[in-house]
Amino acid sequence: MIRIRLSASHLARFKRELSRAGSREVGGVLAAELISDGVFTIADFSVQRTGGSVASFVREPSMHKRFLRRFFQRTGYEYERFNYIGEWHSHPLFPAVPSPTDLRQMQSIADDPEQVATFVVLLIVRLRPAGKIEATAHAFRRGRLPVTVTLEMEGDCTGGLHANERSQRISLRERVALRDEQCSLDGSR
Ligand SMILES: [Zn+2]
Numbered sequence: 001m002i003r004i005r006l007s008a009s010h011l012a013r014f015k016r017e018l019s020r021a022g023s024r025e026v027g028g029v030l031a032a033e034l035i036s037d038g039v040f041t042i043a044d045f046s047v048q049r050t051g052g053s054v055a056s057f058v059r060e061p062s063m064h065k066r067f068l069r070r071f072f073q074r075t076g077y078e079y080e081r082f083n084y085i086g087e088w089h090s091h092p093l094f095p096a097v098p099s100p101t102d103l104r105q106m107q108s109i110a111d112d113p114e115q116v117a118t119f120v121v122l123l124i125v126r127l128r129p130a131g132k133i134e135a136t137a138h139a140f141r142r143g144r145l146p147v148t149v150t151l152e153m154e155g156d157c158t159g160g161l162h163a164n165e166r167s168q169r170i171s172l173r174e175r176v177a178l179r180d181e182q183c184s185l186d187g188s189r
Contacts, residue, residue, distance in 0.1 A: 027089025
């Protein structure tokens with residue numbers, strides 16, 4: 001099982017990019033930090049603002065290579081801890097689930113003999129009219145069926161706890177109660 005955490009600041013960045021792109025698809029690559037066995041935090045992501053239409057996104061490899069080169073440099077070439085984890089793109093007009101084309105493309109990346117990672121993730125994001133991010137993630141492995149990745153979105157009622165709750169020294173039960181209270185106050189879910 002793979003879990004991926006998205007911080008509030010990265011979610012805010014996705015929101016900005018998606019609202020700027022309007023009905024065009026945008027996307028890029030995802031760089032992650034390994035936190036513990038099977039648990040990752042998105043550390044950074046590239047954004048390619050051109051090459052997308054309402055229903056497709058064509059990746060410009062040289063731009064993402066440059067992004068990863070800088071990421072590795074910044075994180076001290078600690079590949080075991082900081083590495084490429086996969087791809088992301090938006091679905092402005094469709095649900096945030098992989099299309100048949102997405103599934104084919106990701107499987108071909110996972111099956112590529114030059115691909116050294118044990119899995120590659122596809123994160124699909126969509127900006128809802130209320131300004132919330134809808135997202136799903138799947139992991140693709142060589143010669144195997146894709147599996148669903150658990151997403152923990154900071155500040156999201158269905159996912160992780162708010163950062164300010166985490167910093168307080170209170171019990172898990174209290175934090176969950178606090179979270180549920182905040183979620184009902186927000187009027188969301
Ligand atoms: Zn897609």
